[in-house]
Amino acid sequence: MFIIKCPYCGERDHSEFSYGGEAHLIRPKQPTELSDDQWAEYLFMRKNIKGLQYERWNHSHGCRRWFNAARDTSNDKIHSVYKIGEKSSK
Amino acid sequence: MTNEYRLSSGGQINRSESISFKFNGKTLYGYKGDTLASALLANGIHLVGRSFKYHRPRGILTSGVEEPNALVQIIKDKGKTDPNLRATQIEIYEGLNTTSQNSWPSVNFDLGSINNLFSPIIPAGFYYKTFMWPANLWENVYEYFIRKAAGLGKSPTKKDPDIxxxxxxxxxxxxxxxxxxxxxxxxxxxxxxxxxxxxxxxxxxxxxxxxxxxxxxxxxxxxxxxxxxxxxxxxxxxxxxxxxxxxxxxxxxxxxxxxxxxxxxxxxxxxxxxxxxxxxxxxxxxxxxxxxxxxIERPMIFDCNDRPGIMLSSAVRKYANTYSVKCGNNISIFTNNDDAYETAITLHNKGVKVKSIIDIREKSDGTLPKKCNELGIKIHWKSAVIYTEGYKKINKIHVMRLSKDNTNVVGNKLKIDCDLLCVSGGYTxxxxxxxxxxxxxxxxxxxxxxxxxxxxxxxxxxxxxxxxxxxxxxxxxxxxxxxxxxxxxxxxxxxxxESEGGVFENIWLIPSSKISGKTKSFVDYQNDSTANDIKLALREGFKSIEHVKRYTTTGMATDQGKISNMHALGIISEITNTKLGELGTTTFRPPYSPITFGALVGRNVGQFFDITRKTPMHDWQEKNNAKFEDVGQWKRAWYYPSGNENMYDAVQRESKAARTKAGILDASTLGKIDIQGSDASEFLNRVYTNAWSKLAIGKCRYGLMLNEDGMVYDDGVTTRLSENHYIMTTTTGGAATVMGKLEDFLQTEWPELKVYLTSVTDHFATVSVCGPHSKKILEKVTQNIDYSDSNFPHMSFKNGLVDKIKCRVMRISFTGELSYEINVQANYGQSVWEKCMAAGKEYGITPYGTEAMHLLRAEKGFIIVGQETDGTVTPVDLQMDWIVSKKKYDFIGKRSLYRSDTMREDRKQYVGLLTNDPKEILEEGAQIVAEVKNKPPMDMIGHVTSSYYSPNLNKSIALAVVKNGKKLKGKKLYVPMPNKTIEVIVSDTIFLDKEGKRLNA
The missing domain is CATH 3.50.50.60 (FAD/NAD(P)-binding domain)
Structure with missing residues (x-):
């Protein structure tokens, strides 16, 4: 039911977007040098925050671009949206 | 018409427009502007339904959306009907046909009302407590009868014709x-x-x-x-x-x-x-x-507060003023506030006798009670209605004085005759x-x-x-x-x-002179939950309001507790001595009032329910008797029965023809992704398990794509068209998700790569021709291509022409036969298909569908992602180690292949199975055991993923995943079926042409 402001297209209905899970997970540059535990940490472990959460969204039925959003999971308010590689303002 | 209870003037109804309608088979009359409820009341009908559990007679309580009792069924044509509609909201029209619900044989004589006599032994949670065991009676006995006894209206049996x-x-x-x-x-x-x-x-x-x-x-x-x-x-x-x-x-x-x-x-x-x-x-x-x-006005909760003829005070006022209907002739009012006095005055002014007002308060200084006093209406202060009489209609109320603290009733019992009791418990x-x-x-x-x-x-x-x-x-x-x-x-x-109002006082549960277990004070009318049910739930340890609600079903009827919730909360708070503010409410969930499925679905019905994707050759296939199967949103030709052939026979014939003569398959649905850019090769290196840098221009290569967790995700052949230009194919079902995944990695993980992806699935039609005669057919259909093996070997591609139309021809094979795929711009697909059919006629070219394709690839042991794999299978499990590059530093999923779990020896591994009896065909999905016991449970070590009768080998073949399967070759295993146990021998996964000679036949 959200209205999401795609950084490329502007405000659009939530039905145009798909959710992509936690943001700012960096794929290890040298995975072979990681222990099983370290790799599992990257591969499986995700935060589940009540409050401001940084997450990935894809404007899948629009420009198809990925971007990040800072959403308060307690009331679903989106406080900022920003392009991949940029930093959140909040 | 005899609207006995219609007042002679007033109201917002149109008296010049009389309307006839049916209720329980009887023809009645009302006026334009009436609701079904007001028209029934005008005809003196209060009894409209039976309650859910005890089948008690119930009448109209309210005048709006909150109505819990007066649910009716609208009968339209045969099989077309609307259940559970509130009579208080149905506007009558000429020809309206309605019936009561939840009663049999009729609302006046309902056999189910015997439950009322048994009510002392049907407390809250009765069903949970009684029908616990034996478990096997659930399916055949309990559920059948409970379902039959429960439920309100009947659902329609025919398709909804409305728009x-x-x-x-x-x-x-x-x-x-x-x-x-x-x-x-x-x-x-x-x-x-x-x-x-x-x-x-x-x-x-x-x-x-x-x-x-x-x-x-x-x-x-x-x-x-x-x-x-x-x-x-x-x-x-x-x-x-x-x-x-x-x-x-x-x-x-x-x-x-x-x-x-x-x-x-x-x-x-x-x-x-x-x-x-x-x-x-x-x-x-x-x-x-x-x-x-x-x-919403609240009722009052007292013993037998549910009889027909007990109505909300505001509703009675609405029926009088809006519809000009008096709901009774001899009226009493039970209230805790001044609003009900407005009803008394309204009725009195319209010439309806208001006999008494019972008020729980000591007094009220409001304008309206004073007026009632002047009008000579008897007011019983500090008193309560504690019981009512009358089975199908109220005829008497019992009134007693309240004790000082309102927890008890005292003094003499006063019995007052009435045919209508208005109740008002304030507003929520x-x-x-x-x-x-x-x-x-x-x-x-x-x-x-x-x-x-x-x-x-x-x-x-x-x-x-x-x-x-x-x-x-x-x-x-x-x-x-x-x-x-x-x-x-x-x-x-x-x-x-406005009138000046007096103070408001509240008692959640009116005290009774009886011991509390003997009262029936209904809180939720529709679900028959009483104050005693709530008390019982609390005694049994349910504390949270959400739990009490579910245990007693209070507030869970179609009215969603609009009438009952506050009283339920009030009673709980009083008994548990919790402040209501701390107790909280149950969750109000959408929809506020029931809505039709039709409205939710809108125009998305029939062919508009979901998108149907058809290939450019669809019309030809339809004309040639193809049966179709759904693959995602695609309609794919499944098999082409000829004459009276069944599916089995058609598939056997098609499979045989593909290996002995020539077969033609529509492969247009495979996903196609156009990959361009100076880093295209590097990109493929990172997304596939095998190496791509050295693939020569004009060559094709099979690739396996993993998820980051190391499990097989998709596969397909990718062709290098030029230095920086590839065309990738994906599985039919995976096209969109693979495209999405690749875009994700490009945009978020590897933004430094210069690669552009374009989905071109719909832009190309693909005609796949296989079999020993395929080369001769292709030579007839295409121009500018030299088909000699030296010029055009297996796993390579050529640009050519079909007449003047550009085409790409790939020599790749999913059947193990000599095989070519012609790709043309989609709108030429059918014409190229027809040309192949014409050119192949002399060689016996046979169109084959997806089922024969599956059979042919199974003979060769080729996997289908999603059939042999299920998201828990690694390339090593598939015995496809050869495709996993050891040299590449990284690719998606590589690290996960070295996790302790993915390297386990005893993982389920891909094997072939042969039955002892070559005629015996295993069932796909059947479980495999190493040791047969007399009865389950047995250790299941794997399952059959694909199984066919091979017409080319004249025996049944099957593919499976089995624990530690690599080491079990030649071993005997068992497939227990309901009526027998089938013996199987673990075999190689390639059943036909292990050397791959047929590719160059």
């Missing part, structure tokens, strides 16, 4: 409810120049003001009805506002997104319904929302939409109701839904809050006349 519609709407201000608060808010809002939408679920606006007594309520010197009419006219003239009646907000979601349902033709006679949209679902985005949803703000939108409530300890406290949306509540009562307060608040909310300067002055 439904969806509509999106954007506005700056949405006002929900057009009672006095909503109308004042609208009147104020239109001055802002903003785009306003005003909706109300009823056909007429004005809310409860519509039937208020004109002697005691005036706005700007106008009587209620006159003011409403004038205001509505003013609004209608304004261009900024859109007004929808018969439109109910079903859901209020976050970001001010609201779902509304509008009834367009339900109130019209059948002839006017034809070809018209029945209901419209509105999806509204509002910048600001003003809730003016009003309040309708906060449903407010809480749905995420709002938090607060509790008013003095006035005993929950009211809106906090919300993060751009939204306000005004009027009685905000806990503001009294006409003057409501109007002033609606105006002031709207002004502030919308930043409006100029305003109108309102001059409101």
């Amino acid at each position: 439904y519609d969806h509509c999106y709407y954007h506005c700056e201000v949405l006002i929900v409810g057009a009672g006095p608060a909503g109308l004042v808010a609208a009147k104020t809002a239109i001055n802002s120049g903003k785009k306003v939408l005003l909706v109300d679920e009823r056909p007429n606006f004005g809310g409860n003001l519509n039937f208020s007594n004109k002697d005691y309520n005036k706005i700007n010197q106008l009587a209620p009805l006159e003011w409403i009419k004038k205001t509505c006219l003013e609004l209608q003239k304004n261009k900024n506002i859109k007004i929808l009646s018969r439109t109910s907000v079903a859901a209020y979601h976050n970001y001010n997104y609201l779902i509304m349902i509008q009834n367009l033709t339900d109130h019209l006679p059948d002839k006017d319904k034809k070809e018209k949209i029945r209901q419209r679902l509105w999806k509204v985005r509002a910048k600001k929302v003003i809730l003016a949803t009003g309040s 703000p309708a906060v449903h939409l407010f809480t749905q939108s995420g709002g938090k409530l607060d509790y008013n300890e003095k006035k005993h109701y929950f009211f809106p406290k906090k919300n993060t949306l751009s939204q306000i509540s005004v009027g009685s839904c905000n806990g503001t009562f009294g006409l003057k307060n409501i109007i002033l608040e609606a105006q002031e809050k709207t002004r502030e909310f919308l930043d409006i300067k100029e305003t109108e002055q309102f001059n409101v006349l």
Whole structure:
């Protein structure tokens, strides 16, 4: 039911977007040098925050671009949206 | 017509338009403007239904959406019917045909009412406690009878013939409810120049003001009805506002997104319904929302408070004023507030006898009680109705004085004859939409109701839904809050006349002279939950209101507790000695009132239910008797039966022809992704398990794609068209998700790569021709291609022409036969297909479908992603180690292949299975065991993934995944089936042509 402001297209209905899970997970540059535990940490472990959460969204039925959003999971308010590689303002 | 209970004048009905309708087979009459409830009451009918559990006779309680009792079924044509509709909301029309529900053989004589006698042994949780064991009786006995006994209306058996519609709407201000608060808010809002939408679920606006007594309520010197009419006219003239009646907000979601349902033709006679949209679902985005949803009157909870002829006081007033119907001739009123006195005065002025008013309060200084005193109506102060008599209709009430602290009744029992008891327990703000939108409530300890406290949306509540009562307060608040909310300067002055009210007092559960276990004080009328059920639940240890609700089913009926919730909470709070504010409420969930499936579905029915994708050759396949299977949204030719052939025979014939003569397959549905850019090779290196840098231009290579967890995700052949240009194929079902995944990695993980992806699945048609004669056919169909093995070997590609049309031909094979795929621009697909058919005629070319394709690839042991794999299978499990590059530093999923779990020896591994009896075909999905026991459980070590009878090998073959399968080759295993156990030998996965000679045949 959200209205999401795609950084490329502007405000659009939530039905145009798909959710992509936690943001700012960096794929290890040298995975072979990681222990099983370290790799599992990257591969499986995700935060589940009540409050401001940084997450990935894809404007899948629009420009198809990925971007990040800072959403308060307690009331679903989106406080900022920003392009991949940029930093959140909040 | 005999509307015995119709008053001689007044009301908002059209007396010149008489309407006939049917109720339980009997033809009755009403007037245009009547609801089914008002028309039945005009005919003296109170008994309309039976309760859910005890089948007690039930009558009309209310006059609106909150009605728990008067649920009826509308009968249309045979098999077409609408169940569970509230008689209080159905507007009658010529030809309306309705029946009671939940009674058999009839509402007057209901066999199920025997449950009422057994009610002492059917307490809360009866079903949970009784039908626990033996477990196997559930399926055959208990469930059958419980389902038969439960349920209210009957669902239709035929397809819904009506048309439904969806509509999106954007506005700056949405006002929900057009009672006095909503109308004042609208009147104020239109001055802002903003785009306003005003909706109300009823056909007429004005809310409860519509039937208020004109002697005691005036706005700007106008009587209620006159003011409403004038205001509505003013609004209608304004261009900024859109007004929808018969439109109910079903859901209020976050970001001010609201779902509304509008009834367009339900109130019209059948002839006017034809070809018209029945209901419209509105999806509204509002910048600001003003809730003016009003309040709902509460009943009183006392012994036998559920008899027909016991009605809410405001409802009785509405029936008298709006529909000109007196609900009884000899009336008593039971109240805890002054509002019920307005009903008494209204009825008295209309010449209806009001015999007595029973008031739990010591006294009231309000205007209305004083007036009643003057009129000579007997008022029993500090008293309560403790019991009622009358089976199908109330005929007597028992009245006793309340003790000082209201916990007991004292003195003599007074019995009063009556044929109608009006009850009024005060008003509950309708906060449903407010809480749905995420709002938090607060509790008013003095006035005993929950009211809106906090919300993060751009939204306000005004009027009685905000806990503001009294006409003057409501109007002033609606105006002031709207002004502030919308930043409006100029305003109108309102001059409101209202009666002065006395204090309100509350008793959640009226005490009784009986011991408490012997009373039947109904809290939830529809679900037959009594105060005793709630007490029992608490005794049995249920504490949370959510648990008590589910155990007793209080508030879980179709009215969703609109009538019952507050009393249930009140009783729990009293018994547990918890403050109501701390107890909280149960969750109000959408929809506010029941809505039809038709409206939810809208136009997405039949062929519009889902997208159907058809290949360019679809018409040809249809003409040639193809049977189709759904693969994702695609319709794929499954097999082509010839004459009387069944599927098995057709597939055997097609499979044989593909290996002995020539076969032709439509492969257009495979996903195709065009990959271009200077880093395209590097990109493929990272997404596939094998190496791509050294693939020569003009060559094809099979690739396996993993998820980051190391499990097989997709596969397909990718062709290098030029230095920086590849075309990748994916599985039919995986096309969109693979494209999405690749885009994800490109945009977020590897933005440094210069690669562009374009989905071209729909742009190309693919005709695949295989078999020993395929080369000769291709030579006839295409030009400018030298098909010699030296020039055009297996796993390579050539550009060519089909007449003047450019084509790409790939020599790749999924069947193990010599095989070519012609790719042309999609709209030439059918023509190229037909050319191949014509050219192949002399060689016996045979079209084959997906089933034969599956069989042919199984003979070769080629996997199908999603059939041999299920998201838990690695390439090593598939014995495809050869495709996993050891040299590449990284690719998606590589690290996971070295996790301790993925390297386990005893993982399920890909094997072939051969049955002892070559005629025996295993069932796909069948479980495999190493050791057969007399009965389950047995250790299941794997399952059959593919199984066919091979016409080319003349024996059955199967593929499977089996624990430690690599080491079991030649071993005997078992497949237990319901009637036998099949012995199998583990074999290699390639059953035919291990050396791959046929590729060059």
